[in-house]
Amino acid sequence: MTLGGWIIMLVSVGSVTALFCWCIFKVLTTPEEEEKIHGFEIETPDAEHK
Amino acid sequence: MTSFTPKETWNSRIGIILAVSGSAVGLGNFLRFPGLAAKHGGGAFMLAYFISFLIIGLSICWAEWAMGRAGGQKGYNSSPGILGAITGRKNLKYVGVLGVLVPVMIYMYYVYIEAWCLGYAVNFMAGNLDFQSGDEAGAFFESFVGIGENGTAFGFDIKQVGLFLVAVFILNFFLIYRGLSRGIELFCKYAMPALVILALVVLVRVMTLGTPDPGNPDLNVSNGLGYMWNPTKVFLEERSADGDWQKAREIVGERSLSIAQQEASASPDLRVREIFLPEQLTNFQLWLDAAGQIFFSLSIGFGVIITYASYLKRKDDVVLSGLASTSANEFCEVGLGGLMTVPAAFTFLGIAGATGSTLGLGFNALPMVFSSMPAGQLFGFLFFFLLFLAAVTSSLSMLQPGIAFLEESMNIGRHQSVAILGFITAIGSGFVVYFSKDLKALDTIDFWVGTFLIFVLATVQIIIFGWVIGIKRGLKMANQGAIFPVPKIYGFIIRYVTPTFLLTIFALWTTQNVFGYNIITGQQEYSSYWKDLFIEPNGVAILSVFLIIIVASFIAILAAIAEKFKFENEEGKKS
Numbered sequence: 001m002t003l004g005g006w007i008i009m010l011v012s013v014g015s016v017t018a019l020f021c022w023c024i025f026k027v028l029t030t031p032e033e034e035e036k037i038h039g040f041e042i043e044t045p046d047a048e049h050k
Numbered sequence: 051m052t053s054f055t056p057k058e059t060w061n062s063r064i065g066i067i068l069a070v071s072g073s074a075v076g077l078g079n080f081l082r083f084p085g086l087a088a089k090h091g092g093g094a095f096m097l098a099y100f101i102s103f104l105i106i107g108l109s110i111c112w113a114e115w116a117m118g119r120a121g122g123q124k125g126y127n128s129s130p131g132i133l134g135a136i137t138g139r140k141n142l143k144y145v146g147v148l149g150v151l152v153p154v155m156i157y158m159y160y161v162y163i164e165a166w167c168l169g170y171a172v173n174f175m176a177g178n179l180d181f182q183s184g185d186e187a188g189a190f191f192e193s194f195v196g197i198g199e200n201g202t203a204f205g206f207d208i209k210q211v212g213l214f215l216v217a218v219f220i221l222n223f224f225l226i227y228r229g230l231s232r233g234i235e236l237f238c239k240y241a242m243p244a245l246v247i248l249a250l251v252v253l254v255r256v257m258t259l260g261t262p263d264p265g266n267p268d269l270n271v272s273n274g275l276g277y278m279w280n281p282t283k284v285f286l287e288e289r290s291a292d293g294d295w296q297k298a299r300e301i302v303g304e305r306s307l308s309i310a311q312q313e314a315s316a317s318p319d320l321r322v323r324e325i326f327l328p329e330q331l332t333n334f335q336l337w338l339d340a341a342g343q344i345f346f347s348l349s350i351g352f353g354v355i356i357t358y359a360s361y362l363k364r365k366d367d368v369v370l371s372g373l374a375s376t377s378a379n380e381f382c383e384v385g386l387g388g389l390m391t392v393p394a395a396f397t398f399l400g401i402a403g404a405t406g407s408t409l410g411l412g413f414n415a416l417p418m419v420f421s422s423m424p425a426g427q428l429f430g431f432l433f434f435f436l437l438f439l440a441a442v443t444s445s446l447s448m449l450q451p452g453i454a455f456l457e458e459s460m461n462i463g464r465h466q467s468v469a470i471l472g473f474i475t476a477i478g479s480g481f482v483v484y485f486s487k488d489l490k491a492l493d494t495i496d497f498w499v500g501t502f503l504i505f506v507l508a509t510v511q512i513i514i515f516g517w518v519i520g521i522k523r524g525l526k527m528a529n530q531g532a533i534f535p536v537p538k539i540y541g542f543i544i545r546y547v548t549p550t551f552l553l554t555i556f557a558l559w560t561t562q563n564v565f566g567y568n569i570i571t572g573q574q575e576y577s578s579y580w581k582d583l584f585i586e587p588n589g590v591a592i593l594s595v596f597l598i599i600i601v602a603s604f605i606a607i608l609a610a611i612a613e614k615f616k617f618e619n620e621e622g623k624k625s
Contacts, residue, residue, distance in 0.1 A: 001276030008093045009279040012100075013385045020381035023374035027063060030370070030533050 058230040058464075059361050065235040067371050070358055071378035072238040072443025074349040075245065077163065079383040080437065081412040083347065084278060084392040086339045088404060093281030094330035096384075098340035102551075103380070106341060109548040110350040110508055111376050112536055113515035115368035116528035118359025127360040128455035129353050130609045137518050140617045145514070147605045148507040149353025150455045153448035154471070154605075155499040155598055156352070158478035159492040160448060161222065164441035165214040166195060166413060167434050174420065174430035178209060181421040184403075184414065191413045196486035200590075203486040215483060219476070221442065226449045227468045230361055234446050241439045242378075248436040249386040255429050256394045262422065268303030269400055274393030277302045277404060281327045286310040289319040300401055334558065334569065341555045346501075347383055348376055349447065351508025357451040365531030391416060398422045412437070449475075455605065459612035474601070481597060485590045494594040497579045502564075505556045512552065516545040 001009075060066040087095045121132025129149025133142040173179050181187040195211055196203030204212045225233040261270040277300075284307065287295040301310050301322070314320045330336060349355060359368060395404040395415045403415045420430030449471060456467035485491035515524045521541045529535040561567045566575040576584075582591035609615050 001272050002280050002282070004282065005092065005276045005280035008096060008281055009275065009388075012092075012096045012279075013388065016377065016380040016384045019373075020377040020385075023370065023377045026370055026533070027067060027374050030367070 059363060061231040061235055063366065063371060065231065065239060066358060066362065067374045067378065068238040068242045069234050069443075069447065070349070070355060070371075070375035071382075072242050072440075073352075073354050073358070073447030074347060074375065074379035074444075075242075075382045075440050076347075076444040077167075077408065077412065077437055077441065078343070078347050079379070079440070080249075080387040080391055082408045083343055083383050083387050084390070085405070085408060085411055086343055087388060088278040088392045090333070090336040090339065091281060091283045091325070091327070091330045092279035093327045094333075094336060095340055097327075097331065098337050099344060102337075102341040102344040103376075105543060105547055105551050106508075107344045107348050107350065107376060108373070109540060109544045110512050111348060111355065111372045112369065112528050112540070113512055113524065113544060114350060114355040115359045115372040116524060117511070117515060117519070118356040119362045119364075119366065119368050120527050121356070122360030122362060123364060126458065126614075127357055128451060128458050129356055130455065130605075130615055131458055132356055132360060133514065134615060134617055137514060139518065140615070142514065142518075143609050143615050144606060145510050147602065147609055148503060148510070149356060150451050150605050151353075151598075151602050152351075152499055152503050152507055153353050153450075154452045154475065155478070155495055155601060157445055157448035157452075157475055159482045159495055159500075160441065160445050161218055161475070161479050162195075162211070162215065162483055162492060164218045164222075164438065164445055165211050167438035167441050168218055169194060169208075169211055169214040170413065170417065171431050171434035171438055172214070173208065174417075174427055174434060176208065177427055179417050179421060179430060180427070181418050184399075184418055187414045187418045187421075190417075195489070196483075197488060200485050200487045203483050211483070215479070218442070218445075219479070222445050222449065223468060223472050225442075225446055226453060227465065229464060230450070234450065237446065238443050241443050245436055245439045245443075246382070246386070248432050248439070249382065249390065252429055252433050252436065253386060253390050255423070255425075256390050256397075259394065259397050259423065262398060266400075268305045269397055270303075271393055271397050273303045274396035274404070275389070277396050277401065278388065278392045283325045283330065284310075285323055285325065286313065287321050287323050289321075295321065295323070302396070302401060338555060338558055338562075341551070342559070345508065346504065348379055349444075351504040351511065352448070353451045353507065354447045356511075357454050358447065360454070367532050368528055369532040369534060369536055394419050394423075455608070458614050459608040461612075461614065474604075478597060478601070481593075485593070487590075490588065490590040491594045494579065494582065494591045495598065497563075498595060499598060502560075505552070505559065509549065509552045509556060512544060512548050516549065521545050 060069070087099075117132060117136055120136045121127070124135040126132045126135050128146070130143035130146030133146040133149075134140045170179065179190065181190070190209070192198055194209060203210065206213045225237050227233065228236075257271060259271050261267055263269055284301040286298045286301055288298040290296050298320070301307050307322070310322050314322050345351065362368065391411060392404045395411060398419045399415055403418070404411070406415065416433065417430065420426040420433065423429065452471045452474075453464065453467045456462065456470055457464060460467070460470075462470075482491045482495065519527070521544060524544070525536055525541055558569065561569065563577055564580055566577045566580070568574065579591070582588040583595060
């Protein structure tokens with residue numbers, strides 16, 4: 001494998017691995033939503049028309 | 051104000067992330083992606099791949115997560131209900147029909163491939179796959195899946211797929227029957243980490259293969275990785291009778307290069323040519339393949355994410371969850387799949403073994419590779435069991451949209467909807483498996499549903515999000531409960547860039563793959579899929595399309611008559 005090949009492979013694999021690890025870290029360290037019942041807060045087009 | 055008590059919810063955030071990742075991670079991660087990267091040259095392909103990831107992948111992913119959760123808040127879990135309820139246009143429920151049709155139809159043939167993976171794992175374990183030649187590997191595959199003649203795949207011998215098909219069908223419906231959190235989520239919580247561990251074990255084995263054949267020193271792992279990742283492609287070219295230079299063969303490794311240079315210096319009609327990254331990027335096929343890979347790999351446009359997200363709670367974070375599930379898929383695809391299959395195939399079989407179709411690489415070349423390596427029986431089993439786990443998590447996700455739709459449209463419970471969907475998919479899968487000659491039924495449904503309709507659904511979904519719901523409201527929906535918002539630039543990307551990019555890719559793909567028009571040479575020959583229907587009619591292909599139309603009609607009729615989709619108390623009545 002050429003030097004260019006090594007660089008591309010390491011950058012590609014390294015970037016997706018870093019993104020994945022960061023996401024998992026954020027998911028595991030952020031408190032979850034505790035609410036159990038669905039609400040009705042999203043605005044809808046008719047709401048905008050009112 | 052109306053509030054809805056959800057029938058089911060996810061048990062945890064990590065649970066839905068693993069379920070969505072499991073849906074996305076499939077055979078394409080380990081077989082299709084590395085093949086495409088090697089074909090086009092790692093540098094250029096990865097550049098196009100990452101651009102497609104940013105423009106198509108993240109945009110549609112966030113849109114589907116946001117629309118799904120918003121639909122769930124209104125008491126809908128299936129695409130027809132979600133699209134009708136959140137847009138206030140009840141006729142969009144007919145667009146949502148695609149979000150049920152696509153996963154249900156794909157399941158009908160995907161379960162067949164899932165059975166191949168389990169069958170190969172068991173046969174490796176039993177020591178039945180000790181191939182001495184490519185012909186032997188090919189003959190086993192043909193016999194196992196029944197390519198030779200219709201109706202021959204139903205055998206229940208260990209060397210036939212029938213037994214495994216029944217096993218995976220029962221497993222899938224058992225898990226679906228258990229429900230969202232006790233079935234899908236629980237299975238994915240164990241299967242996904244197990245899949246990554248298995249992939250790492252096989253990866254370590256591949257990376258330590260060295261040079262298995264000292265008589266052919268160019269066939270080693272380093273060159274296998276180079277074949278896939280080197281930014282510059284090297285070819286021996288031959289001058290044709292009309293003076294054009296044609297590629298004779300690709301060159302990887304110093305010894306092969308030296309031989310090619312000697313051949314070129316001995317003949318004026320041969321030359322060694324390097325194709326650098328900028329020239330590779332001018333190949334439109336590379337962009338088409340990169341965008342297509344991102345598209346299919348992330349399970350966007352399948353109708354799956356929108357249904358999964360509808361079971362979220364009101365303020366669950368969809369931005370982080372969406373990013374986490376796509377990053378998990380990318381890690382499995384680039385970080386594991388990209389280092390494993392093609393380098394292994396190259397190391398034992400050379401370039402000829404590492405190229406070809408996804409199924410050719412997976413079920414012909416790789417069994418040969420495992421047969422050739424020390425402890426290959428164990429590693430062959432581990433690899434195909436890894437593919438099996440990936441396939442199960444994907445197929446489960448294909449069933450949930452159908453379950454949700456039947457529950458809503460027929461006002462029935464989960465167990466009844468599981469029984470009805472089981473009946474429908476059993477008939478469909480039976481059709482696909484019976485017409486196994488040349489895999490014609492599988493191939494036809496995969497093309498028209500697994501490729502064509504997915505393009506249509508994804509394009510429609512992003513247009514609905516960016517133009518019907520509107521960017522301002524759409525991003526507000528997505529950002530609700532998020533620990534970090536969708537970057538503002540995505541407002542512009544989702545509204546203008548993604549639809550343009552998708553429509554361009556779709557137009558080029560249709561021009562090339564349906565109408566057979568070669569944009570570079572200007573020559574035209576209709577694709578086999580078009581010929582099978584309109585020029586040289588093929589009975590199985592026509593029946594396959596007929597099956598798609600029957601299932602689509604059934605879903606559309608249910609969507610039309612179901613009380614819940616009349617949106618009498620929803621915004622739909624005002625459209």
